[in-house]
Amino acid sequence: xxxxxxxxxxxxxxxxxxxxxxxxxxxxxxxxxxxxxxxxxxxxxxxxxxxxxxxxxxxxxxxxxxxxxxxxxxxxxxxxxxxxxxxxxxxxxxxxxxxxxxxxxxxxxxxxxxxxxxxxxxxxxxxxxxxxxxxxxxxxxxxxxxxxxxxxxxxxxxxxxxxxxxxxxxxxxxxxxxxxxxxxxxxxxxxxxxxxxxxxxxxxxxxxxxxxxxxxxxxxxxxxxxxxxxxxxxxxxxxxxxxxxxxxxxxxxxxxxxxxxxxxxxxxxxxxxxxxxxxxxxxxxxxxxxxxxxxxxxxxxxxxxxxxxxxxxxxxxxxxxxxxxxxxxxxxxxxxxxxxxxxxxxxxxxxxxxxxxxxxxxxxx
Amino acid sequence: xxxxxxxxxxxxxxxxxxxxxxxxxxxxxxxxxxxxxxxxxxxxxxxxxxxxxxxxxxxxxxxxxxxxxxxxxxxxxxxxxxxxxxxxxxxxxxxxxxxxxxxxxxxxxxxxxxxxxxxxxxxxxxxxxxxxxxxxxxxxxxxxxxxxxxxxxxxxxxxxxxxxxxxxxxxxxxxxxxxxxxxxxxxxxxxxxxxxxxxxxxxxxxxxxxxxxxxxxxxxxxxxxxxxxxxxxxxxxxxxxxxxxxxxxxxxxxxxxxxxxxxxxxxxxxxxxxxxxxxxxxxxxxxxxxxxxxxxxxxxxxxxxxxxxxxxxxxxxxxxxxxxxxxxxxxxxxxxxxxxxxxxxxxxxxxxxxxxxxxxxxxxx
Numbered sequence: 001x002x003x004x005x006x007x008x009x010x011x012x013x014x015x016x017x018x019x020x021x022x023x024x025x026x027x028x029x030x031x032x033x034x035x036x037x038x039x040x041x042x043x044x045x046x047x048x049x050x051x052x053x054x055x056x057x058x059x060x061x062x063x064x065x066x067x068x069x070x071x072x073x074x075x076x077x078x079x080x081x082x083x084x085x086x087x088x089x090x091x092x093x094x095x096x097x098x099x100x101x102x103x104x105x106x107x108x109x110x111x112x113x114x115x116x117x118x119x120x121x122x123x124x125x126x127x128x129x130x131x132x133x134x135x136x137x138x139x140x141x142x143x144x145x146x147x148x149x150x151x152x153x154x155x156x157x158x159x160x161x162x163x164x165x166x167x168x169x170x171x172x173x174x175x176x177x178x179x180x181x182x183x184x185x186x187x188x189x190x191x192x193x194x195x196x197x198x199x200x201x202x203x204x205x206x207x208x209x210x211x212x213x214x215x216x217x218x219x220x221x222x223x224x225x226x227x228x229x230x231x232x233x234x235x236x237x238x239x240x241x242x243x244x245x246x247x248x249x250x251x252x253x254x255x256x257x258x259x260x261x262x263x264x265x266x267x268x269x270x271x272x273x274x275x276x277x278x279x280x281x282x283x284x285x286x287x288x289x290x291x292x293x294x295x296x297x298x299x300x301x302x303x304x305x306x307x308x309x310x311x312x313x314x315x316x317x318x319x320x321x322x323x324x325x326x327x328x329x330x331x332x333x334x335x336x337x338x339x340x341x342x343x344x345x346x347x348x349x350x351x352x353x354x355x356x357x358x359x360x361x362x363x364x365x
Numbered sequence: 366x367x368x369x370x371x372x373x374x375x376x377x378x379x380x381x382x383x384x385x386x387x388x389x390x391x392x393x394x395x396x397x398x399x400x401x402x403x404x405x406x407x408x409x410x411x412x413x414x415x416x417x418x419x420x421x422x423x424x425x426x427x428x429x430x431x432x433x434x435x436x437x438x439x440x441x442x443x444x445x446x447x448x449x450x451x452x453x454x455x456x457x458x459x460x461x462x463x464x465x466x467x468x469x470x471x472x473x474x475x476x477x478x479x480x481x482x483x484x485x486x487x488x489x490x491x492x493x494x495x496x497x498x499x500x501x502x503x504x505x506x507x508x509x510x511x512x513x514x515x516x517x518x519x520x521x522x523x524x525x526x527x528x529x530x531x532x533x534x535x536x537x538x539x540x541x542x543x544x545x546x547x548x549x550x551x552x553x554x555x556x557x558x559x560x561x562x563x564x565x566x567x568x569x570x571x572x573x574x575x576x577x578x579x580x581x582x583x584x585x586x587x588x589x590x591x592x593x594x595x596x597x598x599x600x601x602x603x604x605x606x607x608x609x610x611x612x613x614x615x616x617x618x619x620x621x622x623x624x625x626x627x628x629x630x631x632x633x634x635x636x637x638x639x640x641x642x643x644x645x646x647x648x649x650x651x652x653x654x655x656x657x658x659x660x661x662x663x664x665x666x667x668x669x670x671x672x673x674x675x676x677x678x679x680x681x682x683x684x685x686x687x688x689x690x691x692x693x694x695x696x697x698x699x700x701x702x703x704x705x706x707x708x709x710x711x712x713x714x715x716x717x718x719x720x721x722x723x724x725x726x727x728x729x730x
Binding site for chain 2: 022072073100131132133170172174183184185186187188189190191192194196197198199200203204206207211222224226227228229230231232233234235236237238239240241243245246248250277310311312333334336337338339
C-alpha cells in the first residue's frame with residue numbers, strides 16, 4: 001500500500017520498487033488506484049492500467065498533470081530495489097525508474113492527496129505503456145476511450161527535466177530497414193547470398209550519419225538517428241536470407257512525420273524501409289499565456305530558464321488536442337534509460353514545492 | 366507407420382512428411398523404431414531419439430551406415446508436406462529434408478528391412494540433432510553412451526552427394542563476435558555509444574572476406590566464413606550497449622580447430638571473440654583399402670569419380686574413432702537447407718541399388 005501522506009522519498013522509493021516494465025504495470029496501477037480511492041476529494045476512474053483522479057470544485061481552469069507508470073526493462077542483474085547513495089540534501093536514489101519517471105509520479109501522488117481544495121481543478125493521470133510503440137500508449141487510449149478525462153486548459157507532463165522547465169519535444173519515428181539475401185547451407189555459402197554481410201552498408205550509413213540541429217521558437221533541438229535493434233539468422237549453419245535493422249529517428253518539431261519518413265527512406269535508399277511507428281513532435285509553445293504563467297510561478301521557486309525537450313513526450317499529444325503543455329519533473333533527463341539512472345532527493349521536494357505553490361496560488365483561479 | 370518394404374518414393378515422402386526439425390525428432394524416431402522392431406533379423410536399441418538396428422551374422426566385417434533424422438527449420442509458409450514435380454525418371458520430390466538427408470534415411474530403412482543376410486554385418490544408425498550445436502549431436506551421444514554400437518570397419522554417411530562419392534569434410538567452428546557500446550535513451554543518443562553502429566566494422570570485414578581453397582590428398586576444399594546470426598537492441602528507444610555477430614567458419618581438413626580459432630580471432634582483432642562450438646574436419650581417406658573397395662563397387666553402379674565434401678558431416682566423428690568413412694546419398698548438396706530443396710527420385714533408386722550391390726556382394730565377406 002502506498003502512503004501518499006508520508007515521507008516523499010519513502011513514497012518515491014515504494015513507487016520505484018514496485019517494478020513496472022511496459023506491459024507489466026498492473027501491480028503498480030492497482031496500488032496507485034487503491035491509494036487514490038482513499039482520498040474523498042477525488043473522483044477515480046480506471047482504464048486498463050491507467051488511473052485517473054480528479055477534483056470537481058467548479059474552478060475556472062482545469063490543469064491536467066500526466067505521468068507514465070512504466071519503465072524500460074531492468075538491467076541484468078536488476079537495478080532494483082532502489083538504493084540511496086549519499087546523505088541529506090546530497091542524497092541520490094539509484095535504480096530503474098528513478099529518472100524516467102517515477103519521481104514525477106511520486107510528486108503527483110503526494111500533491112493529489114494533499115491538495116484537497118486547489119485553486120484550479122486538477123486531473124491527475126497515471127498511465128501505462130509510454131516506453132513502447134505509440135499505439136500501446138495508455139494516454140492515447142484514454143484520449144480514444146474517455147476524451148473528457150484528458151480535457152483541460154493546460155497540461156504538465158512530469159517527465160524528468162532536472163526540476164527545470166522544458167518546452168515542446170522532438171518527434172520520433174521507428175522504421176525497419178530490410179536487407180534481403182538468398183538462404184544456403186553455410187558449408188556452401190557461395191550458392192547463397194548473406195543478408196547480414198549485405199547489411200554492412202546500412203550500418204556504414206548509420207555510423208557516418210551526422211544528426212542535425214534545428215532552432216524552433218528560440219530553442220535549439222538536437223536530432224538523432226539510431227539503430228535500436230538488429231536481427232538476422234535462422235540457424236547456426238544457414239546463410240541468412242534476411243537481416244532487419246530497426247532504426248529510431250528523433251526529429252525536430254519543425255519537421256512533420258512525413259518529412260521524417262522521407263528523410264529515413266532517402267538515407268536508406270536501395271533498401272526496403274517500413275515505418276512501423278511514428279509520433280510528431282511539439283513546438284515549445286511557451287508563448288501561450290497559460291504556459292507563460294506556469295513558467296513564471298514555477299521558475300520563481302526552482303530558478304533557471306526554459307529549455308528544449310529532446311525526448312518525445314506526451315506534450316505532443318496534448319499539443320495535438322490543442323492543450324498547451326510543458327515538461328516539468330525531477331531527475332536528469334540525460335540519465336533516462338541508463339544503467340546508472342538516479343535522482344537527487346532534493347529535486348523531488350523542489351518539484352513538489354513549485355507545483356504546490358502554483359496549484360495553491362490565490363491569483364490562479 | 367512406415368512401410369519399409371513398399372515403394373521407395375512413398376517411404377521417402379512419408380519420412381519427409383513427418384517433420385523433424387532438430388530437437389523435435391521424437392515422432393519420426395518412434396516411427397523408425399517401430400518399423401525396425403518389426404524386422405526379426407535386426408536387434409534394435411533406442412538412445413534418446415537415436416535408433417540403432419543391426420545384424421549379428423558373425424561376418425568378418427561390420428559396416429556402419431549412419432543418417433540423421435533431423436532437418437533445419439521449415440520455411441515460412443512451411444515447405445511440407447512434400448510435393449512431386451515432373452513425371453517418371455524426371456520426377457523430383459520437393460520439401461524440407463528431401464536433400465538433407467531424408468533420402469539417405471529412406472534408402473537405409475528400405476535396405477535394413479530387405480537385407481536379411483547381408484554379406485557384411487551392418488549397423489544402421491538413425492540419429493537426432495545433427496543440424497545444431499556439436500554437443501547435442503545424437504551420434505556423438507551414442508559414442509559416449511554405447512561406443513559398441515558405433516564400432517565397425519568402415520562407415521557410410523548417407524549425406525547428400527547427388528549419388529556420387531564424397532570424401533572427408535570441412536571442419537566447422539562457430540564464434541560470437543561481441544561489439545560493446547554504452548546504453549542511453551535514443552532521444553539523447555549523444556550521451557551513449559551505439560553498439561550496432563560500431564558493428565559496421567565487423568560486417569565490413571565479413572563482406573570483404575575472401576575464403577581460401579586448400580588441396581588435401583588430391584581433393585580441393587573450399588572454405589567459407591559467414592555471419593549466421595546477429596542480434597542487438599533492448600527496446601525501441603534505447604541505444605544498445607551490445608551487438609553480437611555469430612559467425613560460422615568452415616575450414617579445410619588440413620587445418621586444426623586451433624588453427625581455425627586463431628584465424629577467426631585474428632580476423633576480428635579489436636573485438637571480443639568467443640568460440641562457442643567447433644568440430645574438426647576429416648581428410649578424404651580414400652587411400653584406405655576398404656574405402657577404395659567401396660568406391661569401386663558403388664561407382665560401378667553410379668558412375669563418376671570421388672570429390673570433396675564441403676559440409677561438415679559425421680565422417681569426421683568416425684575419422685576420430687579411426688573408422689574410415691565416406692559420404693554417399695541422394696540429393697544435390699548445393700540444395701541442402703535451401704528453400705527450394707528437392708531430390709530427383711532416380712537418385713533414390715540409384716543409391717539403393719549401389720548400396721544393395723555392395724552389401725550383398727559375394728566377394729565382400
